[in-house]
């Protein structure tokens with residue numbers, strides 16, 4: 001089942017994640033794509049915002065997969081591959097949605113190029129910490145769009161992506177909890193604080209850059225920032241908590 005020849009850590013807990021990602025993949029194939037042919041009506045500021053998110057979703061999977069392989073846990077490597085597939089599927093869904101709106105895709109965006117370049121320089125733990133910020137921002141962004149857009153196709157697509165992004169958070173928490181266990185106990189609070197500041201900076205950047213789109217779906221920048229900050233506090237505490245297997249999504253609703 002796993003291509004990686006490295007020895008799996010017994011009981012690392014990622015077999016359950018492989019099963020969960022595979023079940024999700026089967027469900028995705030079962031429900032099939034929404035009907036794109038009906039077209040979609042989106043405010044111009046939302047189109048511009050989705051074009052940037054589409055580039056971000058089409059991220060640097062090969063790099064993350066290589067780092068996951070080096071961690072020597074075959075189940076984790078397999079889970080990361082399935083995770084990357086889900087992110088690529090988000091890029092595909094957004095591309096279809098933008099196509100249905102008659103909008104072109106962007107070749108790239110400077111903020112995404114910086115994001116990818118920085119992540120390449122990092123080790124697995126730091127990369128996952130950066131990626132976690134992107135997941136937190138994505139959850140609040142897609143939720144704002146799903147709840148605030150009038151178009152049913154756009155609501156369907158953002159709702160589908162939101163469902164996956166919510167699952168990605170406990171997935172990364174589980175690996176980061178292991179990684180935090182490798183940091184000296186005295187340094188953990190500083191790592192947690194540094195991550196929290198990074199999360200706030202990331203949320204602020206997106207709130208400013210995508211402010212007009214948030215405004216168009218009646219989600220203010222302040223509310224967006226507050227929601228990401230509250231979620232980040234809970235997730236940061238879970239990452240730094242003593243290693244354990246029980247990981248629940250901290251977000252209901």
Ligand SMILES: [Fe+2]
Pocket residue numbers: 057086087090138161165
């Ligand atoms: Fe995504």
Ligand SMILES: [Fe+2]
Pocket residue numbers: 087135138164165168
């Ligand atoms: Fe994600």
